[in-house]
Amino acid sequence: MGQGHSDEHVARDVSTEQLSHELALRFAKKCFTPLEITHFKDIFRSLADEQDGIQYWKEETLCRFLVIPDALGPGPLIYQMATYLGAFPFPSLAPSILTIEAMLKVVVVMTERYRTVLKRGGADRNKLLFRSLAVFDRRMSSVYEKPSQDLFESVRDEKSEKVDTSDAILDEARSQATGEEPHPTRGFSVDKPANDTDEDEDDDELALAALESLDAIEVFKDDQRADTKIHHAQIPVDNFRRLLMLLLVIAPLNAQESLSRHAERLTLHRIESLKEVADSILWSFTPEQNAGIFYQAFNKIVPASLPYMFDGLNPLFEHFLFSKNIDLSKRKRSSTSAPLTSPVPQVPDTPADPLLPCEGDILNLDILSQLSFFIKGNKLFHRLRPLYLGANAGFSLGSIEQKVFNWRAPSILLVSGTRLSSTPAGSRERAFADTLPPKRFPDGASGNNPRARVIFGAYIDVPWKHTYKEAIGGSEMLLFQLSPVHEVFRASILSTDYLTFTKTGIGLGCPPPQPKNVSGMSSHTVLGPVSLMLDSSLEFGVFTHDSTGGGSFHPSQTRKNEWQDRFEIESLEIWGCGGDEEAEKQRAAWAFEEREAEARRSVKMGKDVESDRALLEMAGLVGNHSASGGSMG
Secondary structure (H helix, E strand, O other): OHHHHHHHHHHHHOOHHHHHHHHHHHHHHHHOOHHHHHHHHHHHHHHOEEEOOEEEEOHHHHHHHHOOOOOOOOHHHHHHHHHHHOOOOOHHHOOOOEOHHHHHHHHHHHOOHHHHOOOOOHHHHHHHHHHHHOEOOOOOOOOOOOOOHHHHHHHHHHHHHOOOHHHHHHHHHHHHHHOOOOOOOOOOHHHOOOOOOOOHHHHHHHHHHHHHHOOOOHHHOOOHHHHHHHOOOEEEHHHHHHHHHHHHHHOOOOOOOOOHHHHOOOOHHHHHHHHHHHHHHHHOOOOOOOOEEEHHHHHHHHHHHOOOHHHHHHHHHHHHHOOOOOOHHHOOOOOOOOOOOOOOOOOOOOOOOOOOOOOOOOOOHHHHHHHHOOOOHHHOOOOEEEEEEHHHHOOOHHHHHHHHOOOOOOEEEEEEEEEOOOOOOOHHHHHHHHOOOOOOOOOOOOOOOOOOEEEEEEEEOOOOOOOOOOOEOOOOOEEEEEEOOOEEEEEOOOOOOOEEEEOOEEEEOOOOOOOOOOOOOOOOOOOOOEEEEEEOOOOEEEEEEOOOOOOOEOOOOOOOOOEEEEEEEEEEEEEEEOOHHHHHHHHHHHHHHHHHHHHHHOOOOOOOHHHHHHHHHHOOOOOOOOOOOOOOO
16 A cells, blocks of 8 residues: 555656656557567668757658658648657647657557557547647647747757667667667666566556646546647648648558559649548538637547548558668577567569559549548458449449349449529429429538539448338448538438339438329329439439438438438449459359349240140130130230
8 A cells, every 4th residue: 555655656756758758668668569669760760860969850851751742732730740749648748859759659649559558449549630730829820830949958958867868768668578688878767667577567557547647648538628628729721621632642551552652643633633522521520610620520520421531641650660771681680689570571662453443433533532531441442343334334223233233242322413403494304303392401512612513422231132112221331422511421220211222213211112192193202311312214313411310311410400402413333342252243143143034035835735825825815815804915
């Protein structure tokens, strides 16, 4: 008991700088392998500048190493985020100088390796990333404060009191992981345990308890004081647009894959396309009402409609763990040190497989990245193939049946079009309007799209088939809007009318069509509270959003109003999520059905023709049966 009280007292007396060093040590020890630490140190030292004996990275160095495209302009924003995260877990110390210790924290947070030490989920990183992007200035300046000369002097003074702060953390962590003895002059007294028996778990708990007692991990705690402060911060819209464009570019990035491959595709046309997609996402945060994005909207929209938006940062910052200067396969093993793990395999510089086998009228690389913000990238990149493209196969339900049926894996439907005016123009529009209930809701938001173009879609988690009495689909179904406002509507359990495919059209969130009533009068198509319906000719569509919900898909988390978009279909595409195996299964299914159809066509009459004809006459299928009520002739 007395020892525990003494430990708590020591924890309260430890300075924030010492706690920061302690946390960095634990990150280095628990989150990286010794080989990764070696690569990280080599990269940092080879590119670092030095001032007053302090090695650090400048904005230019960070952006050049990560190959941040200048054409998109997100470099200062990435540097702003790094200088904030480098001060973790003490936001009051931001902006920090990007020393080797600060950069270690940046990599830990950006790659989500902190989970080994801090048992928290992705939502906590989202909150931390928001803080790194936000500003408190009412003028919403996009210029972020950089580390000042005073910071260099304070770090220099701190370094004069401690021995080699830039390397002690990493060297000690490496030595503990490999079993080597650390250099006798390196390290800090707070890092040296009294004994080495069963200390790891207790030390972890003690370090985190010390941080909590000093309110040092407030970014990972939803305490009232921190939340009150964060609600006053905003992310400037222009800043967030630049970040979104970068996130769209890096979405398909793999570890050890250079961003330069993707940056090469940044033509003027591509940049305009990226900006258009980024604006659709921005409008989901309602920037027309505010000059910036508040945490309340950020915290609602990201988990609901953009859960994987920041995933591209993970492989981008994994580059810090692969140095091109180190070839450990040629390194001689020392008899006095423990052998390191096998060297990291180098990815050959060969042309990468295309992310898409071809582009459609709707789906291109930017829309593909937008989809990856709410559908896992491993289901999309290098995994999509066109099943049905309306521009090539023709706009008919029969063409969809021929192209899409028997695909035994998930698929994605995309439809684009132009909004119809409130008053139908022409006989075709009037005929379509007559099949629908009277329009009670206004059009949806137009965003920055003056052409009134809309893009809707659905992620379908079951194979397509004809539906008669019951709809198909599962709990992983998604209904979404990509333009002019990005929004995802997830499946509800209140109703299972997820997908219908009938002679009357395609319905998502609509109940199966009922037969005409006895009187013969035609009834209107029944639309679900949150639904998408395409008519039988695939000429028109209608998307409905009733904020009261109650249907097969949940209503919007942020837009609490009602709207309905009736539009003329311009493009319709269905893409299969799968590879060669799924395609081969579809071909085999089509071949089997073709053999069965051929077998039915080849059925012949028996040898006794007269007996066969007599049987057919008895069934009323042939012959003159005018006196009989069962005649079909």
